Amino acid sequence: MRRVLAGCLAVSALGASLPAAASECGYTAAGWNAPNGAVVFSRSNDGPIRNVIDAIGEFRTHSMLSHGPTGGVTHATMKDPAQNNWPTVCGTPLVASQLQYGYPGLEQVNQGGIYHYLYDANGHGPDWTAWQLGDPAGAARIANSLWFNHPYVSDVSRVDGSQRIDRPLWNGSRVPYSLFQYRDLESAHEVPGSAANNGMVCSTFLAYAHVYAGKGAVSAYTYPHEVTANAANSVHWGVHGQCKESLGWFENVALNVICPVFWNVCTNAGNQVANCMSANRCDTSTSVIWREVRDDPNATATSISPDRIGGWGVHPSNVTLWASDYSHQLQWNSGGNVYGCWQ
Structure with missing residues (x-):
């Protein structure tokens, strides 16, 4: 669930486009060492996730x-949502549809694409990476079921139209990245399953893949109210801080400069993302919605995180077939020179 630095977040009032902060397409001189069916984990260095x-x-x-x-690699992710045009951006900073239905969502990319998803044009990438395999035969069955048997639609990269990117389908439709999955995955981890926005995130997709391949249901975990409230506060203030510093989803765009001070634009940005994640209300920057969740002593969050997929912390080592394994260092050491795109 990496927060992606996906490139230009230009506001029309600035009158200029800004250079991309990440490399959407490019080459990798080698493939990674993660076996077929392994889950590859990463830890981003910043962002809402x-x-x-x-x-x-x-x-x-x-x-x-x-x-x-x-x-290839199958995963669910989203690029930075675009910002609204001025003056709408000051009240509702992010385009609601892009925040609610994250693009590209669930996708299958090649080694070139995933390398440039993880690492930007300057070679900067996640703080940590590793892979887990667990049961090799069972893990391979999961990967092969998704690659060979699952319905999909073929698409092309928005950056380089010569590059094919397949989009696995769920309930007959493409699967966007849905921030609300962090609050409630509903039945995304079941077959047939359903969820708001027909959406998944990276780890709820893996839970779905686990049961889709006949390897058993992955149970969800319910986070108590105090943890849920802490997460809501953290998202709000994290986005607020990145906006103030023109970082992350607001990189190189000084909203606190172009918007009048009375708009409290960075507070609005924090409210909008917190509303989207806590209540699937991605179209408003009121503080009432996410604070109602934060302040309701009965409010909890039920989901499946990457740590649960891997069986770490409070999550048992038998919750998935990958969870019995330890973390192996991810290396890019196989032969080849592959070009690809991740969006």
Whole structure:
């Protein structure tokens, strides 16, 4: 569940486009060493998802399904949502539809694509990466079921139209990245299953893949109210801080400069993202919605995190077939020179 630095977040009032902060396409000189069926984990160095994971006392922020050292990768992610045009941006900073239905969502990319998802044009990437396999035969069955048997639609990269990216389908439709999954995964981890926005995040997708391949249901975990409230506060203030510093989803765009001070634009940004994650209300920057969740002593969150997929912390080592394994260092050491895109 890595927060992606996906590139230009230009506000029309600035009158200029800004250079991309990440590399959406490019080459990798080698494939990774994660076997077919392994789950690859990473820990991002900042962003709203890192805020949530830290607040709930866990470590891993993103998880991906490997289809082998020279194969593809299936994962769910989202690029930075665009900002609204001025003056709307001052009251509702982010485009609600992009925040609610994160693009690209569930996708299958090659080694070039996943390398440039993890590492930007300057070679900067996550703080930590590793993979787990557990039961090799069972893990391979999960990967092969998703690669060979699951319905999908073929698409092309928005950055380089020559590059194919497959989109697995769920309930007959594409699967966006849904921030509300952090509050309530509903039945995304079941077959047939359903969820708000027909959405998943990286780890709820892996739980779905586990049961889809016949390897058993992955039970969800309910976080108590105090942890849920802490996560809501962390998301709000984390986004607020990045906005103030023109970082993360607001990189190089000084909203606190172009918007009048009475708009409290960075507070609005924090409210909007917290509302989206806590109540699936991505179209408003009122503080009432997310604070109602934070202040309700009966409010909890039920989901499946990357740490649960891997069996770490409070999560048992038999919750998935990957969880019995330890963390292996991720290396890019197989032969090849592969070009690809992740969006």
